[in-house]
């Protein structure tokens with residue numbers, strides 16, 4: 118049953134100004150209230166200017182008629198008022214801009230932190246890989262959010278200052294002739310709508326720009342990234358990367374630039390048209406002055422008010438900054454909304470201590486992809502046993518592990534853990550229960566000790582336990598050779614050392630093992646030892662199994678010498694398990710496994726003989 122509809126049409130999106138003001142108030146209420154107060158005071162200044170200059174001219178008029186000291190009080194008061202207004206007009210915008218800068222920076226920090234928190238919160242990867250999220254991530258990483266929000270808050274203040282002042286000036290004109298004030302206001306409103314539309318169009322044309330800019334910056338960064346340095350040199354990629362960077366950069370900005378020049382033309386035309394309207398106000402004013410219907414003082418007050426209305430004409434980039442900042446806030450709110458249910462959903466059952474892992478008719482397509490990676494997948498992994506998964510490249514082995522970790526939900530079918538659907542388990546506890554080493558595990562630029570301990574942050578680190586883990590993963594020799602042992606930073610970038618591929622793999626294994634020590638019951642290894650020689654890998658696997666008694670181990674490997682030791686071997690093809698059994702039974706069956714094993718064994722024999 119679908120949820121009852123609460124409104125007839127799509128809801129109007131909240132205007133960017135409102136979004137920015139509410140977020141800014143949430144971030145730094147005191148500064149924002151001060152800012153709004155400053156704006157309110159500033160808004161009265163042009164009206165004050167009109168009144169004070171009118172009073173001064175009127176006073177001078179009286180002075181001519183009455184002389185000193187009869188009109189002196191009015192003249193002096195008006196002059197003092199005028200001076201105060203000028204001073205405030207000078208000081209208040211400066212104060213407002215400084216406060217706006219502070220609020221903008223605070224907002225930027227808060228929003229960037231919220232994006233990171235929202236991205237880190239979900240246990241699944243779907244949201245993280247979505248194109249909208251990618252754009253936000255590009256924005257956070259490239260510092261674009263920082264610029265967006267700071268410029269938007271400053272823009273709010275700039276526009277707020279002039280618009281508020283212009284509105285009060287228009288109100289002063291009401292005291293002259295209501296139809297003049299309203300006519301002028303109507304003309305300005307039309308111009309404002311036209312200009313806002315133009316900026317909105319610019320915003321639409323900027324859609325996708327952050328992603329384009331991020332691609333460009335990525336290409337440029339490759340030229341100076343140590344990790345890419347070898348290939349950049351050996352294949353002579355520097356020129357190609359630089360050209361690609363320039364190309365992506367200008368393509369990303371091409372539409373924005375084209376739109377910007379169009380916008381400039383139209384805003385100039387609308388500004389001139391409205392300025393002409395404003396000038397027309399001086400016709401009745403002059404006529405009334407000449408006819409004696411207006412005193413020189415009142416004429417001056419209204420003339421100054423008419424000029425003060427010019428703030429409406431402002432078609433500045435601030436409007437674009439406000440629109441962009443508003444969109445950023447909207448996107449962040451949307452991200453937070455969509456991240457919420459994944460973490461705080463209904464799935465709260467504790468992880469069963471015992472019981473098999475069962476894939477029951479599991480089918481899976483990656484979000485947005487029409488292709489089934491797995492379909493009709495049935496398999497059982499008994500607790501405390503080892504299972505090896507084999508299959509050709511792209512068969513879906515890693516995908517199977519990712520589903521098991523709860524990074525994605527099956528498109529169809531279900532995964533049961535001790536009889537409980539994975540969807541109903543507490544996702545965070547389940548992920549802590551799985552220790553995994555993926556093909557692309559992280560090489561933290563941190564001391565070796567942290568590289569291992571991060572397998573279970575917060576778990577008390579006893580040195581003898583760390584040493585045992587190092588022994589099991591073959592890391593002990595590496596520790597002995599490192600200049601500062603466990604405290605050696607594993608990165609040259611941070612004044613440390615770098616390890617070989619095989620040594621790094623042992624670090625990764627030690628991390629996964631540390632997680633099992635901390636209580637993880639399932640050990641998932643996705644080609645964890647591909648950089649080791651065959652003998653090293655086989656020995657290591659034996660050690661691992663011995664070091665993780667009672668743990669459920671799932672191993673993905675293309676090395677059959679290792680695979681053969683598993684209690685159960687699954688052959689994956691066409692998205693399903695096509696063969697299962699232990700090494701002996703699969704060899705006896707003479708199927709795909711036997712063929713792959715024999716081919717690999719023959720190759721190794723030939724290599725040995727050679």
Ligand SMILES: Nc1ncnc2c1ncn2[C@@H]1O[C@H](COP(=O)(O)OP(=O)(O)OP(=O)(O)O)[C@@H](O)[C@H]1O
Nearest residue numbers: 246483486490508509510511512513514515516517
């Ligand atoms: N994040 C993703 N989004 C869309 N498709 C993906 C994603 N990750 C993997 N795939 C696709 O899913 C299929 C299975 O990939 P998977 O990595 O599970 O294969 P594999 O058996 O582990 O391969 P290999 O032996 O090469 O590691 C491939 O066609 C791959 O392109």
